[in-house]
Ligand SMILES: Nc1ncnc2c1ncn2[C@@H]1O[C@H](COP(=O)(O)OP(=O)(O)O)[C@@H](O)[C@H]1O
């Protein structure tokens with residue numbers, strides 16, 4: 001019995017020792033696990049901090065880039081604004097220069113027209129008068145008629161050149177009379193019917209009247225050359241402090257015929273009108289044909305002291 005008890009005691013002891021060993025092992029394993037957990041947590045925190053730092057750095061870098069971009073944009077905007085202003089000034093200078101050029105050309109044309117009329121025209125007329133006063137015997141046989149024809153041709157050429165240089169009637173009788181004369185001449189040559197209907201043309205300055213006359217010359221030449229029209233209508237009226245002017249034909253319309261390379265007529269019209277602050281467009285008419293439409297501001301370029309705007313009646 002005692003032996004059995006001793007055996008049991010030994011077994012108990014062994015059991016207790018084993019339990020203690022297990023407990024110690026479990027405690028060590030737990031301590032290791034805790035340690036690893038702490039290490040892992042520490043590493044995670046460090047990684048998190050590093051990630052946050054990287055994010056912050058990236059954010060700051062982006063902020064700096066955005067700021068630099070903003071500054072570059074502002075600088076670019078300023079540069080563009082400065083260049084645009086310079087370009088606008090250069091354009092304004094060019095427009096003034098072109099206007100002055102135009103005025104100089106017209107003044108020179110007027111001077112030449114006067115010279116041709118006063119000098120050459122009068123010389124022809126004087127010779128004609130002298131010839132008329134001489135008896136037929138003063139001329140070699142059969143030459144009198146030839147001389148008469150040559151003088152008549154000279155006088156006609158002088159008139160034609162004078163009229164081309166300076167619109168006849170424009171200075172003395174105004175735009176309406178000058179246009180009616182132009183339309184009559186065109187009708188006589190081409191057989192085209194022409195109608196001129198202008199209201200309040202005296203509101204136009206001399207420069208505007210001359211511009212409309214020159215544009216009409218080119219437009220009527222175009223009608224004869226390209227339109228195949230039967231009729232042309234020229235109209236003008238004051239609408240909202242602007243002069244609205246139109247040359248409309250009943251021909252084939254614009255854009256049918258290919259534009260001749262180097263054609264400058266329409267461009268010249270637009271530029272002439274733009275120089276006076278107006279607009280010129282060439283469009284198809286509502287019922288066919290071509291319309292040249294012009295709008296000229298009345299107040300901006302009208303010169304009330306300009307006596308060409310109010311020709312003697
Ligand atoms: N009244 C019109 N009817 C039809 N086409 C026209 C008319 N006016 C102008 N055009 C067209 O516009 C083109 C350009 O005209 P323009 O600049 O005056 O040059 P150009 O008369 O020397 O050909 C013409 O070649 C023609 O095709």
Ligand SMILES: [Mg+2]
Pocket residue numbers: 218221222265266
């Ligand atoms: Mg032309």
